[in-house]
Amino acid sequence: xxxxxxxxxxxxxxxxxxxxxxxxxxxxxxxxxxxxxxxxxxxxxxxxxxxxxxxxxxxxxxxxxxxxxxxxxxxxxxxxxxxxxxxxxxxxxxxxxxxxxxxxxxxxxxxxxxxxxxxxxxxxxxxxxxxxxxxxxxxxxxxxxxxxxxxxxxxxxxxxxxxxxxxxxxxxxxxxxxxxxxxxxxxxxxxxxxxxxxxxxxxxxxxxxxxxxxxxxxxxxxxxxxxxxxxxxxxxxxxxxxxxxxxxxxxxxxxxxxxxxxxxxxxxxxxxxxxxxxxxxxxxxxxxxxxxxxxxxxxxxxxxxxxxxxxxxxxxxxxxxxxxxxxxxxxxxxxxxxxxxxxxxxxxxxxxxxxxxxxxxxxxxxxxxxxxxxxxxxxxxxxxxxxxxxxxxxxxxxxxxxxxxxxxxxxxxxxxxxxxxxxxxxxxxxxxxxxxxxxxxxxxxxxxxxxxxxxxxxxxxxxxxxxxxxxxxxxxxxxxxxxxxxxxxxxxxxxxxxxxxxxxxxxxxxxxxxxxxxxxxxxxxxxxxxxxxxxxxxxxxxxx
Amino acid sequence: xxxxxxxxxxxxxxxxxxxxxxxxxxxxxxxxxxxxxxxxxxxxxxxxxxxxxxxxxxxxxxxxxxxxxxxxxxxxxxxxxxxxxxxxxxxxxxxxxxxxxxxxxxxxxxxxxxxxxxxxxxxxxxxxxxxxxxxxxxxxxxxxxxxxxxxxxxxxxxxxxxxxxxxxxxxxxxxxxxxxxxxxxxxxxxxxxxxxxxxxxxxxxxxxxxxxxxxxxxxxxxxxxxxxxxxxxxxxxxxxxxxxxxxxxxxxxxxxxxxxxxxxxxxxxxxxxxxxxxxxxxxxxxxxxxxxxxxxxxxxxxxxxxxxxxxxxxxxxxxxxxxxxxxxxxxxxxxxxxxxxxxxxxxxxxxxxxxxxxxxxxxxxxxxxxxxxxxxxxxxxxxxxxxxxxxxxxxxxxxxxxxxxxxxxxx
Ligand SMILES: Cc1cc2nc3c(=O)[nH]c(=O)nc-3n(C[C@H](O)[C@H](O)[C@H](O)COP(=O)(O)OP(=O)(O)OC[C@H]3O[C@@H](n4cnc5c(N)ncnc54)[C@H](O)[C@@H]3O)c2cc1C
Ligand code: SF4
Ligand code: SF4
Numbered sequence: 016x017x018x019x020x021x022x023x024x025x026x027x028x029x030x031x032x033x034x035x036x037x038x039x040x041x042x043x044x045x046x047x048x049x050x051x052x053x054x055x056x057x058x059x060x061x062x063x064x065x066x067x068x069x070x071x072x073x074x075x076x077x078x079x080x081x082x083x084x085x086x087x088x089x090x091x092x093x094x095x096x097x098x099x100x101x102x103x104x105x106x107x108x109x110x111x112x113x114x115x116x117x118x119x120x121x122x123x124x125x126x127x128x129x130x131x132x133x134x135x136x137x138x139x140x141x142x143x144x145x146x147x148x149x150x151x152x153x154x155x156x157x158x159x160x161x162x163x164x165x166x167x168x169x170x171x172x173x174x175x176x177x178x179x180x181x182x183x184x185x186x187x188x189x190x191x192x193x194x195x196x197x198x199x200x201x202x203x204x205x206x207x208x209x210x211x212x213x214x215x216x217x218x219x220x221x222x223x224x225x226x227x228x229x230x231x232x233x234x235x236x237x238x239x240x241x242x243x244x245x246x247x248x249x250x251x252x253x254x255x256x257x258x259x260x261x262x263x264x265x266x267x268x269x270x271x272x273x274x275x276x277x278x279x280x281x282x283x284x285x286x287x288x289x290x291x292x293x294x295x296x297x298x299x300x301x302x303x304x305x306x307x308x309x310x311x312x313x314x315x316x317x318x319x320x321x322x323x324x325x326x327x328x329x330x331x332x333x334x335x336x337x338x339x340x341x342x343x344x345x346x347x348x349x350x351x352x353x354x355x356x357x358x359x360x361x362x363x364x365x366x367x368x369x370x371x372x373x374x375x376x377x378x379x380x381x382x383x384x385x386x387x388x389x390x391x392x393x394x395x396x397x398x399x400x401x402x403x404x405x406x407x408x409x410x411x412x413x414x415x416x417x418x419x420x421x422x423x424x425x426x427x428x429x430x431x432x433x434x435x436x437x438x439x440x441x442x443x444x445x446x447x448x449x450x451x452x453x454x455x456x457x458x459x460x461x462x463x464x465x466x467x468x469x470x471x472x473x474x475x476x477x478x479x480x481x482x483x484x485x486x487x488x489x490x491x492x493x494x495x496x497x498x499x500x501x502x503x504x505x506x507x508x509x510x511x512x513x514x515x516x517x518x519x520x521x522x523x524x525x526x527x528x529x530x531x532x533x534x535x536x537x538x539x540x541x542x543x544x545x546x547x548x549x550x551x552x553x554x555x556x557x558x559x
Numbered sequence: 560x561x562x563x564x565x566x567x568x569x570x571x572x573x574x575x576x577x578x579x580x581x582x583x584x585x586x587x588x589x590x591x592x593x594x595x596x597x598x599x600x601x602x603x604x605x606x607x608x609x610x611x612x613x614x615x616x617x618x619x620x621x622x623x624x625x626x627x628x629x630x631x632x633x634x635x636x637x638x639x640x641x642x643x644x645x646x647x648x649x650x651x652x653x654x655x656x657x658x659x660x661x662x663x664x665x666x667x668x669x670x671x672x673x674x675x676x677x678x679x680x681x682x683x684x685x686x687x688x689x690x691x692x693x694x695x696x697x698x699x700x701x702x703x704x705x706x707x708x709x710x711x712x713x714x715x716x717x718x719x720x721x722x723x724x725x726x727x728x729x730x731x732x733x734x735x736x737x738x739x740x741x742x743x744x745x746x747x748x749x750x751x752x753x754x755x756x757x758x759x760x761x762x763x764x765x766x767x768x769x770x771x772x773x774x775x776x777x778x779x780x781x782x783x784x785x786x787x788x789x790x791x792x793x794x795x796x797x798x799x800x801x802x803x804x805x806x807x808x809x810x811x812x813x814x815x816x817x818x819x820x821x822x823x824x825x826x827x828x829x830x831x832x833x834x835x836x837x838x839x840x841x842x843x844x845x846x847x848x849x850x851x852x853x854x855x856x857x858x859x860x861x862x863x864x865x866x867x868x869x870x871x872x873x874x875x876x877x878x879x880x881x882x883x884x885x886x887x888x889x890x891x892x893x894x895x896x897x898x899x900x901x902x903x904x905x906x907x908x909x910x911x912x913x914x915x916x917x918x919x920x921x922x923x924x925x926x927x928x929x930x931x932x933x934x935x936x937x938x939x940x941x942x943x944x945x946x947x948x949x950x951x952x953x954x955x956x957x958x959x960x961x962x963x964x965x966x967x968x969x970x
Pocket of ligand 1: 594818902952
């Protein structure tokens with residue numbers, strides 16, 4: 016927001032009917048541009064008043080900027096380029112259902128087909144089926160099954176059974192019934208006479224001859240071999256990530272998840288966030304979901320956008336890092352290390368700029384800057400690391416014994432809460448602990464650890480969130496690596512590295528906090544800590 | 560302009576998120592929670608991490624509670640129920656009843672003097688939060704108060720240095736004019752009936768996953784209730800209280816596979832020697848890397864398809880579990896040190912009353928459904944609508960806040 020212009024419009028990127036629905040929800044919030052990457056069906060969108068622009072089909076060529084001023088470059092089919100600015104981006108790409116026939120080494124014909132083909136040509140496929148015929152559905156085995164696809168199977172199976180009177184079988188690995196009404200739908204199908212056969216050890220075999228195809232399997236419950244020659248054989252499809260997903264995520268700088276589905280696998284992402292503020296992802300592009308869920312995500316994202324718009328009008332509160340341009344040497348370390356991509360470079364600006372909207376106050380840039388050119392403005396939520404002696408204030412200890420003194424760097428999102436909880440429960444620590452609240456493990460620099468060690472304590476513990484649930488994405492893992500490096504250095508210098516502990520603990524886990532500290536305390540006293548109950552370290556581990 | 564108040568019924572993760580979002584949109588939510596504390600069921604879920612986070616979602620709850628504790632973004636009332644609701648023109652007239660025995664959280668400093676006083680008497684009338692981010696951190700469970708039962712003056716009232724504990728003869732009432740209502744009243748964990756084949760209630764080492772979770776949160780480990788020992792052989796019985804038409808629950812609770820497999824992985828991480836058997840019908844997908852979790856579980860635990868039949872007491876608190884083995888094609892019995900019943904989510908008993916009062920529908924499973932006619936003045940969110948996990952509740956709450964804000968803007 017260097018030029019003071021804040022844009023409140025939303026760019027929706029999609030590839031099918033769902034993105035029109037999403038744009039429809041957003042239209043009540045603010046003005047919307049819809050970029051559809053392929054030719055798609057125009058749903059009820061046309062009459063929506065706030066849709067400023069529909070780009071279809073369009074290619075997204077370039078993307079840069081921060082929330083409130085994202086810049087996108089498009090190329091349309093006529094070859095013309097367009098550049099636009101947006102406040103927010105919603106990615107609403109849909110996943111695809113791909114036939115699994117080749118995985119079974121069979122070819123599609125009038126007797127053998129995929130679920131999506133059956134959906135499209137129901138009458139053609141079912142036209143010749145009658146009583147005495149056999150119809151077999153196969154679900155799973157070669158790919159993951161989902162409630163959404165099994166819902167289709169159960170509905171088709173019930174309809175086939177009811178309308179044609181054919182003997183209908185569904186061979187499956189598991190019932191995926193985690194969706195409203197599905198358990199009941201399976202029962203109703205069973206009552207109509209659909210036969211469901213489940214497998215956990217074996218896989219059915221499919222053989223296709225010129226005259227007939229056969230399905231051969233082991234009935235695991237009965238321990239018997241079974242042969243069926245169906246007149247119609249239908250295979251469940253495989254859910255595949257949107258083909259445009261990889262390109263779009265690279266361009267927008269958002270993480271991809273499992274198997275190339277959209278959205279990184281991260282606790283705090285919920286169903287709609289990405290690693291970037293102001294960029295959201297909704298719908299089946301993240302993996303198959305029900306229609307109701309897709310609708311809910313569209314509404315939730317509309318709420319998020321409305322909320323962010325409100326936040327533009329408010330002053331930034333809380334810890335916010337500022338960059339001292341006189342100290343900055345333009346090495347761009349901060350730009351590369353920010354987990355939220357909140358630091359940008361602008362032509363004409365001497366130093367990188369930190370976006371107050373995108374910054375989440377983790378302090379990783381503060382730690383990473385070799386010039387200490389970045390610091391938190393107003394005192395912030397904890398540590399001033401050149402004053403560790405002054406910070407050593409909270410002392411909880413077992414007074415009956417002479418116990419080690421431990422300085423604890425505790426992440427405000429996890430270990431610090433666990434410590435406060437332990438304290439309020441009156442849990443006993445076998446150590447005198449001085450607990451320093453830090454905004455993120457990633458903020459604790461090596462110098463602070465060494466400084467703490469030099470302040471006369473017996474040990475230093477750095478306790479963070481679990482690495483893959485760190486709110487600052489790579490804060491905890493950066494911290495772990497840093498501590499490992501410090502330890503290595505100490506060993507090289509002949510100093511005992513046992514005096515440093517890296518551990519992970521969740522905010523509600525007071526007993527685990529106590530266990531980590533007490534075990535560490537024992538180790539500092541020469542024991543190995545193995546006598547501490549209960550069991551080996553409850554959570555987290557030690558830096559190697 | 561007069562403030563347009565929205566009543567949010569229920570202070571679980573759903574209700575709190577709805578209120579937080581509405582407040583951030585510049586609206587005025589008022590959360591009404593009948594229990595003593597905020598956070599609902601989710602505030603006491605334990606972390607099930609191994610050496611990495613397994614995404615049990617508890618950190619999401621802590622994060623939300625932390626925001627509320629430090630920013631106080633909206634008004635809430637604990638120990639409070641709705642005694643009457645009337646609809647007149649565009650508004651709801653709501654009567655709220657607080658107490659009569661309650662902690663005034665605006666005065667309370669979370670010092671814990673009341674809790675200690677109560678504990679000294681060996682009673683548990685003062686309850687404590689499970690998360691440090693819960694404010695109020697203490698509350699009154701009137702039914703468990705031993706002083707009242709003995710006809711004595713409650714000790715906590717005298718001990719509180721802030722004079723924050725009220726004990727009145729009648730509940731305190733308050734009238735609120737509201738423009739909209741969000742129902743976030745949550746669910747009830749299934750509890751097996753008195754007569755049950757699992758031996759639950761009869762055999763001390765047969766417990767529900769809810770009880771195991773509480774134990775894990777409180778003490779850091781799941782141990783045997785009978786002797787506090789770490790169990791060697793543990794059985795999980797899936798779908799207890801779910802997918803069973805005979806008990807009126809013909810639905811999958813959706814989240815129990817996820818939370819129980821995580822718990823199993825957590826226990827194996829903590830005690831690598833523990834031998835876990837999971838009896839199941841089907842394993843439901845959960846989370847983005849479901850396949851990874853599932854294959855890890857298949858690797859480290861024994862999965863047995865089919866639910867066991869009988870549960871008998873053996874000596875030393877062990878339990879004999881008999882089941883049909885597909886491998887051996889016959890019934891076999893196996894001893895376990897601890898049996899965990901993976902319980903499902905049941906609809907709240909009061910749902911029909913609430914539906915009646917607010918003009919809502921009830922779905923076939925007994926959960927609430929928005930009414931067709933007047934959908935937007937009353938919104939239902941979270942597990943009050945059906946089983947979902949915390950992340951889904953938060954997303955659902957955001958969508959509910961959106962609908963409510965839109966409704967207010969339109970009216
Ligand atoms: C054994 C078990 C383990 C679980 N583990 C996990 C897990 O690991 N991860 C996960 O994500 N989810 C888990 N869940 C699910 C999780 O508990 C729910 O998703 C979540 O708690 C639902 O939140 P809620 O706010 O919708 O409902 P609730 O937590 O039930 O909150 C509802 C609130 O409303 C209040 N209330 C109800 N009626 C009224 C009324 N009439 N007036 C005033 N107040 C009222 C209640 O007192 C309560 O505080 C688990 C569930 C169970 C049973
Ligand atoms: S890391 Fe420090 S010196 Fe380097 S660009 Fe950022 S602020 Fe400037
Ligand atoms: S498992 Fe859950 S509670 Fe534990 S660290 Fe991960 S997200 Fe947090």
